Amino acid sequence: MDEAWQNWMRRALALAQRAWGDTHPNPLVGALIVENDRVVAEGWHERAGGPHAEINALRALGRPPRKGASLVVTLEPCSTQGRTGACTEAILKAGGIARVIAGATDLSRAHAGNGFDVLRTGGIDVVTGVLAGECADLNLIFNHWAAHSRTFVALKTASTLDGRIATRAGQSRWITGPEARADVMRWRRYFPAIASSAVSVMADDARLTSRCADGAAEWCPAARFVFDRSLRLAEAIAKGRKLRVFEDAFAGRTTVVSSNAMEHSAQAAVLRRHGAALLFLPTENDSVFFETFKRHCADTGLTGVWVEGGAKFLGAWLRARTADYLFHYTAPVVMGDAQALPAFEGKECPSLADATVLHEVRRTSLGNDTLTRGRF
Numbered sequence: 001m002d003e004a005w006q007n008w009m010r011r012a013l014a015l016a017q018r019a020w021g022d023t024h025p026n027p028l029v030g031a032l033i034v035e036n037d038r039v040v041a042e043g044w045h046e047r048a049g050g051p052h053a054e055i056n057a058l059r060a061l062g063r064p065p066r067k068g069a070s071l072v073v074t075l076e077p078c079s080t081q082g083r084t085g086a087c088t089e090a091i092l093k094a095g096g097i098a099r100v101i102a103g104a105t106d107l108s109r110a111h112a113g114n115g116f117d118v119l120r121t122g123g124i125d126v127v128t129g130v131l132a133g134e135c136a137d138l139n140l141i142f143n144h145w146a147a148h149s150r151t152f153v154a155l156k157t158a159s160t161l162d163g164r165i166a167t168r169a170g171q172s173r174w175i176t177g178p179e180a181r182a183d184v185m186r187w188r189r190y191f192p193a194i195a196s197s198a199v200s201v202m203a204d205d206a207r208l209t210s211r212c213a214d215g216a217a218e219w220c221p222a223a224r225f226v227f228d229r230s231l232r233l234a235e236a237i238a239k240g241r242k243l244r245v246f247e248d249a250f251a252g253r254t255t256v257v258s259s260n261a262m263e264h265s266a267q268a269a270v271l272r273r274h275g276a277a278l279l280f281l282p283t284e285n286d287s288v289f290f291e292t293f294k295r296h297c298a299d300t301g302l303t304g305v306w307v308e309g310g311a312k313f314l315g316a317w318l319r320a321r322t323a324d325y326l327f328h329y330t331a332p333v334v335m336g337d338a339q340a341l342p343a344f345e346g347k348e349c350p351s352l353a354d355a356t357v358l359h360e361v362r363r364t365s366l367g368n369d370t371l372t373r374g375r376f
């Protein structure tokens with residue numbers, strides 16, 4: 001594969017990431033226009049409803065591309081009229097572009113290779129699959145949504161090498177170092193929703209927002225969910241406990257997720273009186289519970305949820321087999337205490353064949369820590 005193509009694609013990937021977390025339900029996309037082996041214009045997709053990356057690159061050029069120009073783009077150009085016109089149409093109309101160098105295929109049924117066909121039929125040379133793995137990895141949420149019309153749920157945990165997230169007394173701050181914690185903030189920023197459990201939110205007074213060291217303002221996702229089947233939060237709040245998810249500037253985005261059995265309870269009344277939004281889901285079993293939650297997210301346009309929690313909560317997700325992805329940070333630390341809290345609790349694993357295996361695994365070094373992530 002041409003090395004120059006890869007270098008241009010790397011640049012396009014960097015451009016795409018400028019809109020990190022801002023494009024839902026659309027993908028992150030970056031594009032370049034190259035003339036005589038020189039990059040002459042750049043563009044990226046900034047937000048849903050705004051122009052696509054290819055259009056922004058063409059606009060940035062400000063004139064028709066020279067004959068023989070190449071367009072480099074991280075994702076297959078769209079070939080259908082959405083909120084904006086089809087990019088394939090704009091590329092053909094611009095004239096001059098002789099070659100399109102693309103990264104990943106758009107998995108939506110309406111596209112899925114169709115964009116490439118339209119361009120080829122229009123006489124453009126199309127090269128596909130340049131840094132395809134990197135380009136696809138950029139859009140974990142969008143790809144899942146495009147292929148399955150389902151919300152992408154990612155679990156996050158941070159543990160010692162022996163898989164412990166807190167001491168037996170509950171001390172958990174901090175197992176991982178500053179680089180890993182900054183990386184968590186970056187990934188939180190990627191998701192349109194963040195969820196955690198009542199126990200974890202109370203233990204850490206978690207904000208479920210993203211705070212970056214670069215001085216950027218605290219960022220809150222469109223939705224925050226606190227899972228609390230038995231509404232134990234009510235007692236704490238009635239006693240005057242102030243939790244940041246209900247008190248901060250984004251309190252209106254917090255919803256407590258509970259079970260149907262609690263809908264008419266005294267605890268629900270307490271939470272309602274304190275202004276909390278409540279969502280009741282059936283609980284015959286965890287699979288139904290979590291599946292219904294995912295459907296609720298899809299129905300309300302939330303394409304991805306970042307889920308943090310302790311042993312019981314993440315263990316329940318794992319057992320229910322309804323999560324799609326795992327982010328597991330590990331620190332080179334060993335507790336060596338079988339009573340310390342594990343990352344996942346409660347799953348009987350009679351044989352290795354019953355263990356959960358991750359696919360498409362990626363590993364990143366973060367200071368002394370490691371992020372291992374992959375698909376369930």
Ligand SMILES: NC(=O)c1ccc[n+]([C@@H]2O[C@H](COP(=O)([O-])OP(=O)(O)OC[C@H]3O[C@@H](n4cnc5c(N)ncnc54)[C@H](OP(=O)(O)O)[C@@H]3O)[C@@H](O)[C@H]2O)c1
Nearest residue numbers: 157158165197198199200227229230309310311312313316
């Ligand atoms: N290192 C890390 O990455 C990390 C992250 C978060 C928390 N932590 C630590 O983990 C500890 C808390 O862990 P934990 O195991 O005690 O609590 P947990 O697993 O975080 O949470 C249990 C809570 O989840 C609720 N929940 C809702 N739906 C559930 C379901 N389907 N299945 C199970 N639980 C459900 C439970 O409600 P019901 O009881 O009413 O069912 C309960 O409030 C804290 O020390 C915290 O600091 C570590």
Ligand SMILES: [Zn+2]
Nearest residue numbers: 052077078087
């Ligand atoms: Zn487009």
